Amino acid sequence: MMEAKVQRAISTDGTELAGRVIGQGPPLVLVHGAIGDGEFAWDELLPHLTDRFTCYLPSTRGRGLSADHPDHSLPRLQEDVIAFVESIGAPVNLMGWSGGGPFVLGAAARSDAVDAVAVWESGASADALGPDGQACLGQLAAAIEQVAFAARDGRLIDAVHAFLAGICNDAEVAALHGTDFHERWSAGVPELLSFFQQLMASEGPGPDHPEVLARVTVPVLLLTGEETLLGAAFDDASQHIARHVTDPHVREVPGVGHFAPVVAPEAVAHELIAFFEGALQPA
Secondary structure (H helix, E strand, C coil): CCCCEEEEEECCCCCEEEEEEEECCCEEEEECCCCCCCCCCCCCCHHHCCCCCEEEEEECCCCCCCCCCCCCCHHHHHHHHHHHHHHCCCCEEEEEEHHHHHHHHHHHHHCCCEEEEEEECCCCCHHHCCHHHHHHHHHHHHHHHHHHHHHHCCCHHHHHHHHHHHHCCHHHHHHHCCCCHHHHHHCCHHHHHHHHHHHHHCCCCCCCCHHHHCCCCCEEEEEEECCCCCHHHHHHHHHHHHHHCCEEEEEEECCCCCCHHHHCHHHHHHHHHHHHHHHCCCC
């Protein structure tokens, strides 16, 4: 991670959230997914954004520079995102990846501090998915079982391999082979497993519930990769979100998969720049 100042915020239960701030231009808050944190999830994407945006890189509780707390429930993680966004003191662009997607949408539904939202392959509740999408969730659940099995033995790098095998296409797996990716991301395995445990235990309407999404009135960019391994699930999620937010923009990015922010960052940055800079223009 390059040198940067640090933005700090206090969540509703007193937990301190923190993230580095890099770049120049309008504020863009980047929210990591189920694995990773703000300290490294965006390393490959940042060089394509920081000459146009001031990028804020928060970590949810227990990750990165943020403090920990026993309560890692999904509502608390969403409150972390809202608190961080509102601490900036100016309207922000907001982007979430995968498991971070519902949290940024929930933040846009509850906070006036969000100007526009983009999500890269947002997660969604099972009842928002069709049969093929739900089958993809079953494949992901099987991969998470393998992640947990490796983690119990202390084999965290093997656990990362198991996670990637369940969510990445062959080209992405090959692109990451021989790099330091698996070692760098291995420390996030316990938080990944905790996230999925909380997801399975969650009750009541989540941030992708139609009534919540209906309160998202800012422009929303819904990005998916053409070559995503679990494409049916992410496509279903995008279509579900698009049906309920006020101003959806749905885009499939050719030739890339779920880990495009790491292995094909130029393609993701191109979409984000075009969308956010367009959203800043007067109607």
